[in-house]
Amino acid sequence: MRRREFVGFAVAGVVLWPLAAPAQPAKRPKLGVLLVGNREPFSREFGEGLRELGYIDGQNIMIELRSAEGKLDRLPELVVEFVGLGVDIIIASETPAVHAAKRATGDIPIVMAPSGDPVGTGLIASLARPGGNVTGLSAATAELAGKSLELVRELLPSANRVAALADPTNAFTKPFLEQIHLFARALGIEIQDTMVRGTDEFASAFDEMNRKQVAAVIVQPTLPRPPVIALTQQHRLPAVSGNRAFADGGGLMSYAGSLADRYRNAAPYVDKLLKGAKPADLPVQQPAKFELVINMRTANALGLTVPQSLLARADELIE
Numbered sequence: 073m074r075r076r077e078f079v080g081f082a083v084a085g086v087v088l089w090p091l092a093a094p095a096q097p098a099k100r101p102k103l104g105v106l107l108v109g110n111r112e113p114f115s116r117e118f119g120e121g122l123r124e125l126g127y128i129d130g131q132n133i134m135i136e137l138r139s140a141e142g143k144l145d146r147l148p149e150l151v152v153e154f155v156g157l158g159v160d161i162i163i164a165s166e167t168p169a170v171h172a173a174k175r176a177t178g179d180i181p182i183v184m185a186p187s188g189d190p191v192g193t194g195l196i197a198s199l200a201r202p203g204g205n206v207t208g209l210s211a212a213t214a215e216l217a218g219k220s221l222e223l224v225r226e227l228l229p230s231a232n233r234v235a236a237l238a239d240p241t242n243a244f245t246k247p248f249l250e251q252i253h254l255f256a257r258a259l260g261i262e263i264q265d266t267m268v269r270g271t272d273e274f275a276s277a278f279d280e281m282n283r284k285q286v287a288a289v290i291v292q293p294t295l296p297r298p299p300v301i302a303l304t305q306q307h308r309l310p311a312v313s314g315n316r317a318f319a320d321g322g323g324l325m326s327y328a329g330s331l332a333d334r335y336r337n338a339a340p341y342v343d344k345l346l347k348g349a350k351p352a353d354l355p356v357q358q359p360a361k362f363e364l365v366i367n368m369r370t371a372n373a374l375g376l377t378v379p380q381s382l383l384a385r386a387d388e389l390i391e
Contacts (some may be wrong), residue, residue, distance in 0.1 A: 075236055078143065078289060079088075079117050080270070080384065083130050084165070085231075087231055088116045092151070096205050098127055100131075100132060100133055100134050101132075101133050101134070101160045101161070102133070102134045102135075102136065102157065102158065102160050103134070103135045103136065103159060103160065103161050103162075103163060103164045103347050104135060104136050104138070104151075104157065104161070104162045104163070105118070105135060105136065105137040105138070105143075105162075105164075105165075105389035106138055106139075106140075106147065106150055106154070106161035106162060106163070106165070106172070106173060107137070107138070107139040107140070107145070107162040107165050107166070107169065108144065108165065108166040108168055108169050108220060108294055109139060109140070109141065109142045109166075109296060109297070110139070110190040110297075110317065111137065111139055111255060113123045113317075113331055114185070114239070114335050115137065116333035116337060117332055117334075117336045118163070118185065118335045118336060118338055119333060119340030121335070121336035121337065121338065121340070121351060122335060122339045122340070122342065125342075125343045126386070127339075127342070127343070131308045134135075134274070136154065136157055136159060136257065137364075138150040138153065138154070139200075140319070141340065142167070142202055142239065142271070142296035144168045144239070144242070144284040147168055147169055148171035148172050148175070149174065150172075151172050151173050151175075151176040151177070152176060152338055154173075154176075155176060155177055155180070158371075159180065159361045160345075160346070160349070161180065161182075161342055161345055161346070162171075162177070162180055162181070162183070162184060162269050163179045163182075163185050163338055163342065164183070164184060164185065164187070165185045165207075165335070165338075166186075166187065166293070166294050167187045167188045167189075167193065167211075167233075167242060167243060167244040167294060168243070168244075168294055168386050170182065170184050170187040170190070170195060170206070171187075171193070171195065171243050174205075174206055176196060177205070178205055178391070179204050179205060180203065180205065181207070181340060181345050181350075182205055182206045182208070182349045182351065183207060183208040183209075183338050183351075184206060184207070184208030184209050184210070184332065184335050184338075185208055185335060185338035186209035186210055186211040186329070186359075187207065187208070187209070187210065187211060187244075188210070188211045188214055188247070188248070188252045188293070188314075189202060189210070189211075189244060189247040190202075190206070190246040190356060192214065192231065192246075192247045193246075193247065194243070194385045195244040196356060199355060199356040199357075199358065200353065200355050201352070201353070201355070202352060202355070202356055203350050203352045204351070204352055205275070205352070205355055206351060207321045207341060207351040207354040207355075208338060208341050208356060208357070208358075209337060209341075209357050209358075209359075210356050210357070210358050211314070211328070211329060211334065211336060211359065213247055214247035214250070214251045214262045215251055216242070216314040216327055216329075216354035216362075217236075217248050217249075217251045217252050217314060218251040218252055218254055219255075219327055220252075220289060220290045220313070220314065220325075220327055221234065221252055221254060221255045221256060221259060221261065221387075221391040222286070223312055223325060223327060223364075223382070224261075224288045224290070224312060225259050225261065226379060226381060226382055227288075227289050227310065227312065227325075227348060227376065227378065227379065227382060228288060230287075231287035232260070232261060232262060232287070233261070233263075233264060233284060233285060233286050233288060233326070234261055234262070234263060234264070234265050234286055234287060234288050234289065235263075235264040235265075235284070235285060235286040235288070235289040235290070236249055236252050236255070236263055236265050236266065236292075237247075237266050237268065237274060237277065237289050237290070237291045237292060237293060237295065237300070237352065238265070238266070238267060238268075238291070238295075239267070239268060239269060239292060239294070240267045240269065241269060241336065242292065243326065244292070244294070245292065247255070247270070248292055249265060252290060264279060264280075264281065264284045264286050266280060266289075269297070271296055271299050274299050274300065274303055275303065275305075276288060278303045278304075278306075278307050281307070281309065282307060286309070286312070287310045288310040288311065288312065289304065289309055289310070289312075289322070290307065290312050290313070291312070292309055292315040293314040293315040293318070297317060297318055297321050297323070298313070299323065299325050300323075301318070301322045302322075303320050304323060304324070305322060305370070305373070308374055310324045310325075310376065311323050311324050311325075312324060312325045312326065312327065313325075313326050313328075314326065314327060314328045315328055316331045316363060316365055317331075318329050319365040319366065319367045319390060320365070320366060320367075320390070321371065322369075322370055323329055323367060324367055324370045324371060324374070324376075325365065325366050325367070326362060326363075326365045327362065327363070327364050327365075328361055328362065329359030329360075329361065329363075330339070330359065330361040330362070330363055330384075331363075333359055333360065333361055334350075334359065337357060341354060363387040363388070364388045365386065365387060365388045365389075365390065366378060366382065366383070366388075366389050366390070366391050367390040368389050368390055369390060369391065370390075386391075
């Protein structure tokens with residue numbers, strides 16, 4: 073090679089070097105997952121939904137998961153942490169978590185996974201056109217609270233007084249109690265509203281139920297399950313809740329939307345948002361499949377005979 077040609081290639085190499093440098097790795101979207109309590113089965117079902125769409129944590133996305141461990145007053149600080157981490161989307165499961173996220177940011181897209189009565193609690197404008205930065209799944213749990221009262225009547229035909237255990241600080245409490253009272257009037261049942269703001273009030277709440285001689289209790293789904301279930305067993309009180317995990321953990325019955333649907337179906341919303349969709353334009357999905365689960369071990373421990381009509385309708389009997 074002649075010297076002039078060599079110099080020419082050397083200069084070209086210097087000029088073109090920045091173009092030939094390795095490309096910087098693409099930024100991986102960061103998801104903030106906010107839970108009220110137990111990380112299972114949400115992590116399993118949501119993770120499977122993401123994998124079906126080609127998203128793998130640590131490879132093409134990053135997931136930051138936080139749980140309030142049943143302490144609702146921790147939710148705001150966890151959302152602030154997400155904002156500081158610069159997450160691209162917040163996935164919030166259960167009504168208090170979604171409201172905490174909504175109060176913290178009007179810019180980051182929020183996926184409900186799910187939230188009870190999102191229109192009634194002011195999270196969205198409508199199911200078809202949610203508006204704002206919130207979309208996702210509605211749990212339809214307010215209506216299910218009334219259905220739970222029907223289950224109590226079917227199980228205990230002579231029951232005339234039932235307690236509704238709820239947290240007054242939860243935005244979902246108003247529609248939750250409204251539905252219970254609506255069904256109670258039709259069924260001729262007196263409802264004893266029992267409010268608890270924290271686990272330290274649970275024992276006195278159940279003592280009050282005993283004094284009022286309630287026949288059963290309907291438990292708000294977002295209340296910490298282990299202490300509530302332990303007290304229902306201690307006081308030998310039949311209990312129903314709108315969360316499958318309640319029956320799994322030892323509560324008598326649960327009637328709720330399918331957990332797989334509620335958690336796994338949040339993943340397509342994440343996919344659409346990452347591809348440029350706006351949360352305001354994504355219709356909110358309502359549950360299509362509902363599950364009645366009866367814990368027969370608990371029924372036997374309470375000395376209850378579950379009528380055949382309930383057994384036949386149950387999606388699962390925990391033996």
